[in-house]
Amino acid sequence: FRNGTHHIVAPCTHRETCPLFLAANERDWCHFFAPAPPGIQNDSNWVRWSHRAGLDLRSQAYSCLVLELSTLNPQLSTQHARVLGRPEVFKPYARFLACDATGLHWLELSKRTDPALIKSLDKNPPVPLYALTHDGRQATSMTPLVSE
Template sequence: MTWDELDWPALDRLRDGFLRGGAASGHYWQNASDLASYDFTYGERIGWKWDHVLRELRLRGWSPRSRRIFDWGCGSGIAGRRVVEFFGAATFDELLLWDHSPVAADFAAAAASRAFPSLQVSPVTPGFLASDEPLGLLLISHVLNELSVDALASLRAMLERADAMLWVEPGTHEISRRLGQIRDALLPTHRVIAPCTHQLGCPMFRDGRERDWCHFFAPPPAGIHADSDWVKFGQRAGIDLRSLPYAFFATERTAASTDAPASIARAGETPVPAESVELSRVIGRAEHFKPYARVLSCDAAGLADLELPKRADPALFKQLERTKSPLLYHWHREGNKIVGGEPLAE
């Protein structure tokens, strides 16, 4: 696929369907050409979000235990391919795919087979979906705003068969908070790997935090803003190329997992004192003003609106503004003032 080969009318139709939650009312993929055009544009942008999520998982020292990947609601298969590419094809034995559209599942399987010839790739059968067979590493990407009530119930049942799961969604208020509810429901059986630095219920659901939501921003590749083809696509699709908001969680079933690091509070515990917190995650991005920066920080103590005076740590002030890494920090605090800190080292 090249920019000259793009089916622009198909992209316009697909975007309209996504905004209306088209999957809940039927298939929106008409043919392989639809999928190829989507994969080259919208799918690639989703891939940039997955790249950032995977970078954070590496930062947190996590890698999958299972040699099987199951990409549920695969679409063009961008999530599965990004995960295999990141961890290496030799890490896995098979990539399984399912989509409500057989056309999409076949496209995703063909694309993955071309990219990773040594990997066993196949769409799953209805029998597999209905079985109790373990799923391995479950991938879910950009589906919540499209699912009917029945489809979401079926997906929740699938979660019980996963050894681990990576779930990425758009970073909107509504979708993020729905994702947070699913994350909390998994706490009795799963350890949260990311983005949380604790195993407590999500503090976004505490009183007074109704306007907040757990979201982050992935950086687009360098040079995208100067690429005339991407600029044209952004203008036609009504997309800000600078902004890639996303929400996600990564969990791992606890039955065979090792104990969580000491810096992570366990499920069922009350929030710890702020001075005992070892690692915090910035929600969204830092807001910079001339004399200070402001962040919404989440950790085992809960959510905190913090300020970093520029004079307190000029290097940290600049790093918060310029870094493209996931925003994980060891803060040094005096109340709600940050007086210093270090990013989690890669």
């Protein structure tokens, strides 16, 4: 960060002030989930360690920081958003916390808007980076930017 030589690339999708620093958002943090390695639940040493540490071995929360040289200066879209944490999927819709250049938003995506995406959010969430349009409460379109 010295002399402005680097910019944050991830997890931020924008170069605005981080909305998580606001007092109203103090309970939230920029995190994602990764599945644990296969078979780790069957290893008695890992199970004992997870009980002592108070961790759930099914998936682990993590955060990251990716920087780039400021000379690269990529074009940023104001519609790119990152979904934080785990989306809550209900029968008619999914609710999730999204961060974009306009701030932090609790949004709902109707199952009618994108049934396949709702199903994938519930079963096997994609990388949490989306082209997202919303009105501050409802997501009107949501397209994953990273295909798996």
